[in-house]
Amino acid sequence: MKGQSYIILAIIFALLVAVFAVINVDAVQVNYLFGSGEAPLILVILISVLMGGVITASVGALRYFRLKRDYKKLEKKLETEKGTSVEPVTDHDNKPDEEGTERQTVE
Numbered sequence: 001m002k003g004q005s006y007i008i009l010a011i012i013f014a015l016l017v018a019v020f021a022v023i024n025v026d027a028v029q030v031n032y033l034f035g036s037g038e039a040p041l042i043l044v045i046l047i048s049v050l051m052g053g054v055i056t057a058s059v060g061a062l063r064y065f066r067l068k069r070d071y072k073k074l075e076k077k078l079e080t081e082k083g084t085s086v087e088p089v090t091d092h093d094n095k096p097d098e099e100g101t102e103r104q105t106v107e
Contacts, residue, residue: 017045017046017049020045021041021042021045021046022042024041024042024045025040025041025042026040026041027039027040027041028040028041028044030044
């Protein structure tokens with residue numbers, strides 16, 4: 001359900017940005033680091049939103065991979081301390097295990 005609401009919110013945001021960009025089609029003066037020029041405001045808005053999305057996704061991906069690396073380090077440390085291999089948690093259902101007791105899931 002969380003993934004569906006994320007996609008719905010992303011579509012709503014994209015529609016709002018598109019409507020806002022289409023309303024603003026006038027040419028504007030844009031100052032770059034190396035000069036200046038004129039560009040349609042719709043392009044300035046869309047490129048700015050695209051750059052913001054790429055930067056946000058890059059930061060999120062970097063954080064994800066760091067957390068994943070840290071998790072593997074901690075898992076390996078736990079394995080060496082206990083002397084046994086640790087089974088990764090992949091089952092998110094509260095299904096009974098071999099003894100008939102329900103597993104607790106951490107979210």
